């Protein structure tokens with residue numbers, strides 16, 4: 001058994017049943033095998049054994065009262081995974097699927113993503129198995145207050161700085177910030193993704209989606225191509241998908257789909273962005289309402305679609321942007337995309353493609369941007385928000401957007417150059433894993449056995 005396989009086997013024995021976490025670890029460790037063989041100090045320093053073990057995992061009870069006066073209980077989590085490069089940084093996810101494995105995989109990915117940005121941020125993640133769907137504003141507030149009543153003791157502007165993720169946007173960040181301030185008496189940059197009225201950064205809301213599209217643009221430029229005129233499938237209907245669609249329009253592409261947990265919209269003429277924002281950001285309703293305005297669009301409900309695969313990837317397009325959630329693009333979807341002529345896949349979500357789907361894209365040598373590189377724009381702009389808070393400044397939209405572009409260029413270059421240096425030109429999965437790992441590993445060695 002190789003050294004890497006032994007490490008994975010040990011992990012499966014000591015952290016049983018954490019499938020998503022194993023998936024994320026296997027992908028990274030398999031990429032770095034050549035590096036481990038050539039740099040003996042990584043083994044001597046037990047770098048990978050230290051890296052797969054979170055510095056700290058916090059699990060807590062979140063009790064709250066619903067509108068009927070009944071008490072509900074959820075599980076809350078914060079994983080402080082690695083602080084070699086800076087304070088723990090990463091979002092909070094509120095979704096019924098959240099469990100220890102999901103939070104751990106997200107925290108693990110976050111370490112390398114944050115490292116790739118070149119910024120001084122470590123990796124962390126958190127959340128709760130709370131389902132915000134159908135909950136009143138008052139229920140959301142009570143839940144957020146209860147969640148922060150435990151979380152506040154673990155976080156701080158120079159220790160751990162949470163942000164949003166699925167189910168956590170500016171409204172939830174507002175309620176959590178209010179509670180943090182009330183308990184601690186401190187007004188400080190302890191959360192990012194804040195409202196523009198009180199400490200948020202311009203362009204933070206747009207950053208993950210815009211960043212993913214900038215990344216796609218740089219991948220295509222390196223291949224002598226551009227996004228102009230390209231038909232693009234996008235999944236998701238949250239922050240990432242919405243602003244990926246917006247930026248695709250800015251760059252002359254035609255985004256033709258979006259999706260939510262209940263179904264997919266395909267609109268050949270191009271997605272009506274104002275309507276999408278109105279349904280999701282203002283009315284917080286199902287995407288099904290889209291066809292009430294556009295009868296020429298198609299709606300395919302999840303219930304009507306066979307188990308194996310996802311409707312959104314079965315349409316003809318030049319490019320695909322999975323921007324919804326983990327494992328939303330499986331190998332049969334990957335094959336369907338390739339058969340339909342797709343030559344670019346950029347992951348706006350975290351680990352949206354299964355390992356087999358990723359292997360299919362890499363084998364086909366299409367332009368493939370893995371999430372930990374392509375969606376780094378969100379967390380990078382969170383760090384810009386931290387910098388503005390710490391210096392008591394507000395930068396303009398143009399300033400932040402220009403920095404975001406530079407950071408995405410840096411992420412692309414470092415992944416692309418590293419892939420070439422280690423003999424797999426164009427393989428950005430490999431390049432991103434090695435480049436991210438190297439930065440964290442070297443910092444850990446310099447800081448000693450901690």
Ligand code: GLU
Nearest residue numbers: 090091163164165379382
């Ligand atoms: N949740 C986002 C991510 O997956 C953003 C994290 C942050 O801004 O800290 O990277």
